[in-house]
Amino acid sequence: MQSTMHTSVTTSSVPQPTVLVVGSGAVGGFYGAKLAQAGAHVSMVCRSDYQQVRSKGIQVTSVWGDFLFTPETVVRSVEDYLETPDYILVALKVLPEIDPVAMIRAAVHPETTIVLLQNGVEIETPVAEAFPANQVVSGLAFICVSRIGPAEVYHQDYGRLVIGRFPSGVSNQAQLLGDLFNAAGVACQVTHDVVTARWQKLVWNAPFNPVSVLGGGVDTAAILGCPASARLVRQVMEEVCRLARAVGHELPSTIIEKNLADTLTMKPYKTSMLLDYEARRPMEVEAILGNAVRVAHRESVPVPHLESLYGLLKLVDLRSSGTCSGP
């Protein structure tokens, strides 16, 4: 089945592109499923869950309503996918041992838009450099979702998306994707400045994710309830704002107060990094802290609090995973 998105003649009011999801974890499974609900032709690359997903699909248990998602095609690796995808949706963890370029290369055609639904800052660069002729759409997911078993995803809370053409600007491909998500009930904001949106998300992620792990496994309420750690959170946020400004992405002056106030009013929250740590999964230390620290060195911006968290998390990672790698 070929995409109809590039033609003006279509049988449905919403075009139905082909989407290949790479990364069969909770994020890829959930958002792939939502795109399928909106009418897209969604296939999946599944390694560990291949048999289960192929035989019975992915069961999504969701606060928005449970449903079963049956991908059009399920393949073990991207080399086995023989169509030309309109979109490749990359929902891989950002880890030194995972090379997204190698994992998608075989399915990248000239007309393919590469969508990166991943955490961190400056994570687009390797993909954008490897495929200079392809459009890259960068995206941020604000969601609590986890894989609770083979081919089973549990969507616990939230779910909105912010996506945008990388490095900036508007595009039909980003807009169509946003329309599909919105049609499926996922609030998706299409921005012309997605890099700023990444720095904006880092204002929250850079302090709360590491501190939740390093503080001994604590939620947001505990972190903000202890004056010494609440001060640390604010100082890390200030460093992220300075860093964003240094690379040309000035953030709103109220962003820190707003983040702190919002966090105080939301129910106590365990960060995704803490959930990874507790489940003994690798943490996205490099995407969330390492890349920011490297930007700081490149731009000569002092970020001592960020560096402290980075040094400690690398050590925790060393103990959990037995390696102390990092770019």
Added chain:
Amino acid sequence: MQSTMHTSVTTSSVPQPTVLVVGSGAVGGFYGAKLAQAGAHVSMVCRSDYQQVRSKGIQVTSVWGDFLFTPETVVRSVEDYLETPDYILVALKVLPEIDPVAMIRAAVHPETTIVLLQNGVEIETPVAEAFPANQVVSGLAFICVSRIGPAEVYHQDYGRLVIGRFPSGVSNQAQLLGDLFNAAGVACQVTHDVVTARWQKLVWNAPFNPVSVLGGGVDTAAILGCPASARLVRQVMEEVCRLARAVGHELPSTIIEKNLADTLTMKPYKTSMLLDYEARRPMEVEAILGNAVRVAHRESVPVPHLESLYGLLKLVDLRSSGTCSGP
């Protein structure tokens, strides 16, 4: 039995003062025992181990040779000690909930020298202010020693002391105490500048103690083996040196390199803070980090790495002990 230290007539070549040890943990038990071996008349205030110590003394298992220490008097609280001690040896943990002034007041006579064998910086101030007429001797123990059961102390490694009159200078009382320790085989350096010695020890303690806990329970070799945390150690050491200079205690320019080199050559070492954390005992966060951070604020010296460790450790403490207290 009254002390003979203030008389020139004595039956032994080494004067035999009376010493009251307050704090019946491993440090107090061990060094009290060594003073008794040198001939001092040593009594102990024991709360939890009172019955055991009174009936059978303290069993010291030591790399220097095992021995049994039988205090002259064992009391449940300082109020029950009716003699006039030449020395009160305070070997209490430095914790917000422990008030050394209240715990020794009843036994402090005009001629009593108060010896503080405790961790941290600026820990002498409350005692010196509460007893302005008494001499305070401040001391640092470089030792691996732990309480392995009621009235049982295990001396695993090291053991040297640095002591000196507080805030500075020489005194007969400090010298006599040093002579007693040396007579018992404890290498004890008597310094005229003990406050500088405290800052010097903090150069090692401020990074390694917190990082060993926050890094997920790691020893010195692991900390220095990971480039990101080794860098953090160095940055914390630099801040401690700047802080010491700001309060008039300039440290040798080679101290950081020497500390790092020495730590790399010694066998992998678990810090006392990590041992406390693993045993779910309270950690000396305020003595080792809190006081240093407060000095930094008072003197307007930026210490962002120290502050980061402090904020995180307070949070860990909150989780372990259920409080987030602190001066």
